[in-house]
Amino acid sequence: MNIGTTAPSAGDLAIGAVAAGLELVAVNTYAAALAAAGAGSIGEVPPAVAEFVTTVQGHHQAALDAWNGVLTAGGQAAVTAPPAGLEATVNEMFATVTDVVGAAELALMLEEIAAATYLDAIGKLESGAAIALAGSIQPIDRQHIAVLLFVLGRYPVPDTFATADMAFAGEGESASNTIPAAAASSISIVDFAFDPDGLEIAVGTTVEWVNNDAFDHSVVADDGTFTSETIEPGGTFAFEFTAPGTFPYKCGIHPQMIASITVTE
Amino acid sequence: MRTQTAAPSSGDLAIGAVAAGLELLAVNTYGAALAAAGAGSLGAVPPAVAEFATTVQGHHQAALDAWNGVLTASGQSAVTSPPAALEATVNGMFATVTDVIGAAELALRLEQIAAATYLDAIGKLESDAAIALAGSIQPIDRQHIAVLLFVLGMYPVPETFATVDMAFDGGAMMPDAMPATS
Amino acid sequence: MKFSERAMKGLIEESQDLQSGAMRDAQASRQELRDIGASRAGQAPDLDRIRDYSIGRRNLLKTGGFGLGVLATGGLLGTAFGQRVSAVLKQPTQTDTNVDVQIFQTAASLENLAVATYGAALTLPFILDNAVVKAFAETTMQQHAEHGAAFNAQAADLGGARQTATNPKYTPIVEDAKAGLTDALAVVTLAATLEEVATDTYLANLTLLSEGNMRILMASVMGVESQHLATLRAVGALLEGGAPQLIAIPTDVAALPAAAGSVAFPQAFEEPNLASPPEEGAVS
Numbered sequence: 001m002n003i004g005t006t007a008p009s010a011g012d013l014a015i016g017a018v019a020a021g022l023e024l025v026a027v028n029t030y031a032a033a034l035a036a037a038g039a040g041s042i043g044e045v046p047p048a049v050a051e052f053v054t055t056v057q058g059h060h061q062a063a064l065d066a067w068n069g070v071l072t073a074g075g076q077a078a079v080t081a082p083p084a085g086l087e088a089t090v091n092e093m094f095a096t097v098t099d100v101v102g103a104a105e106l107a108l109m110l111e112e113i114a115a116a117t118y119l120d121a122i123g124k125l126e127s128g129a130a131i132a133l134a135g136s137i138q139p140i141d142r143q144h145i146a147v148l149l150f151v152l153g154r155y156p157v158p159d160t161f162a163t164a165d166m167a168f169a170g171e172g173e174s175a176s177n178t179i180p181a182a183a184a185s186s187i188s189i190v191d192f193a194f195d196p197d198g199l200e201i202a203v204g205t206t207v208e209w210v211n212n213d214a215f216d217h218s219v220v221a222d223d224g225t226f227t228s229e230t231i232e233p234g235g236t237f238a239f240e241f242t243a244p245g246t247f248p249y250k251c252g253i254h255p256q257m258i259a260s261i262t263v264t265e
Numbered sequence: 266m267r268t269q270t271a272a273p274s275s276g277d278l279a280i281g282a283v284a285a286g287l288e289l290l291a292v293n294t295y296g297a298a299l300a301a302a303g304a305g306s307l308g309a310v311p312p313a314v315a316e317f318a319t320t321v322q323g324h325h326q327a328a329l330d331a332w333n334g335v336l337t338a339s340g341q342s343a344v345t346s347p348p349a350a351l352e353a354t355v356n357g358m359f360a361t362v363t364d365v366i367g368a369a370e371l372a373l374r375l376e377q378i379a380a381a382t383y384l385d386a387i388g389k390l391e392s393d394a395a396i397a398l399a400g401s402i403q404p405i406d407r408q409h410i411a412v413l414l415f416v417l418g419m420y421p422v423p424e425t426f427a428t429v430d431m432a433f434d435g436g437a438m439m440p441d442a443m444p445a446t447s
Numbered sequence: 448m449k450f451s452e453r454a455m456k457g458l459i460e461e462s463q464d465l466q467s468g469a470m471r472d473a474q475a476s477r478q479e480l481r482d483i484g485a486s487r488a489g490q491a492p493d494l495d496r497i498r499d500y501s502i503g504r505r506n507l508l509k510t511g512g513f514g515l516g517v518l519a520t521g522g523l524l525g526t527a528f529g530q531r532v533s534a535v536l537k538q539p540t541q542t543d544t545n546v547d548v549q550i551f552q553t554a555a556s557l558e559n560l561a562v563a564t565y566g567a568a569l570t571l572p573f574i575l576d577n578a579v580v581k582a583f584a585e586t587t588m589q590q591h592a593e594h595g596a597a598f599n600a601q602a603a604d605l606g607g608a609r610q611t612a613t614n615p616k617y618t619p620i621v622e623d624a625k626a627g628l629t630d631a632l633a634v635v636t637l638a639a640t641l642e643e644v645a646t647d648t649y650l651a652n653l654t655l656l657s658e659g660n661m662r663i664l665m666a667s668v669m670g671v672e673s674q675h676l677a678t679l680r681a682v683g684a685l686l687e688g689g690a691p692q693l694i695a696i697p698t699d700v701a702a703l704p705a706a707a708g709s710v711a712f713p714q715a716f717e718e719p720n721l722a723s724p725p726e727e728g729a730v731s
Binding site for chain 3: 309311312313314316317318319320321323324327365380383384385387388389393397398401402403405407409410412415416418420421422424425426427428429
């Protein structure tokens, strides 16, 4: 089979419809952010952020148009509505956004879902055309992620490899997920702080610290229960909590960075 | 928000007593080193090292006097003896010192303990007076560390941030840590 | 022209004296602290006066550092400037958080200047030709960059803007000094002055910050700046003493002049003589 000349398969078109739906969510969400900015409801918007939102909304519109072109050329209807469950969840989250930082964090989540979905798709698509399209969009979404991380004060390239962890499988009978939840047992080290700095977990949970900062950090429990080596930017440290208790800890390099983990039965 | 108390609190005085005990231990240890040097039991002592020990002993004496001034002004007794367990440990280590290098390594550990204890105190003290005094001493102890590292053939500023790792809480034995290396 | 540390410190004091009459109250506090420092070399800090200075300083910062009386004396009340100032004084006083933010912004501005200054030093051939000095300059520059990042992270965490510019007061002083940087000793002297400004500023900040953990950060960095200062004093003394070969790791300890054992720390207590006030490098 010559993948380059094969028309998009039914599976490709199904994936394309999911991709189009995601792009439409992105277009709508960035539009809502621009409207909120114009109405003054998210406070002062830095010029670079406004430029970012306008530009990136345009990228997602172009991607939407491209996937709808694939769908209609394959005899399917263009996608004109976002996946309902995902849209409802995003709307709910948007209602809690009160400033640019909140909007950026929501945008980051959407870009991560999009990029992961495309990476997953690249492994499943069958036609050259669909693979090429997905492959041309995924890196752009990864670049959106890098800039959003930078704007949010974090290291822009924390992952050594992109992953498909946050891929969206679409809605309907075959769907097995909605918005992937960030691991509750994950702590981000960013901007000389632990986020969250107060974590509650159950016994048996493994906590993973991810250094999303631009500097080395470490994790040192006050009582010595856990101690990491130096964690370089992008690096991780994991520890399984097998006993209940409260575990204050700090960065061994920066004494002002303090946090705590509470482990319950 | 911190309460700007006029006088050192009881917590401040407790920390001050620990600081005074550490300073007295430092004074005594440098005194013992100078005596050993004079007796020839450390071998040849470079002039800069002798100057260092004399000067730094004076710094620790001044710091001891300052903390005792804080204590007595608040109606507490001056500290006249070092913390017993820590003193015993230091004496045990000093007994194994046979040359200037060994003496410098012991001094380095004491200075690191002192500086870390002051940094920890700066975060816990409540009155401006106590914070200011601890703050005026910590950087001097860090400078002692820089020169000792240099004398020991190490890079003088290996840490980007000073840490509280070797802070002494007044009761425990000497923190089990090696001198910082470059 | 050989760079003179005494001249530079004179410039600093002169520029402090040239502040406007509207800052006279703040100026008086700072002069008082310099007097305290000058009279107490080798002695313990006067804790009562430091307490009063700190409380007064915090109150000055909260009220803008000057009063309507000063404006009236200067005939400024009826002017547009006076009206803007009056409006400021009628606003609610600054919160402790605002003072904390200013402190971290000013601290970041000093770190930014240190990075720029060591960076400029690393373009000079007599610095690049000396491997030990070059390594110190590179390492120290990186340490200052991390200090600045930590200070800015704290400012941002408090809701303030990050300070990306170099300290506005000392930048022109450093620029003016550049023409005189014709040898390593001049560079060392300039760098030592900046390290002392940072050390003293961070010391003064300790009694102005509102939280213990903020003090830990400030003192953690202060401790390292003081080590930079100690090292530069020792290196400067060896250069002045004509013993550059002893600037090495490891060095020949036996060959060190006796004074090398004490030149790094001339006083028993650090005094905040060259401290920058919190508002100096603040950004809105």
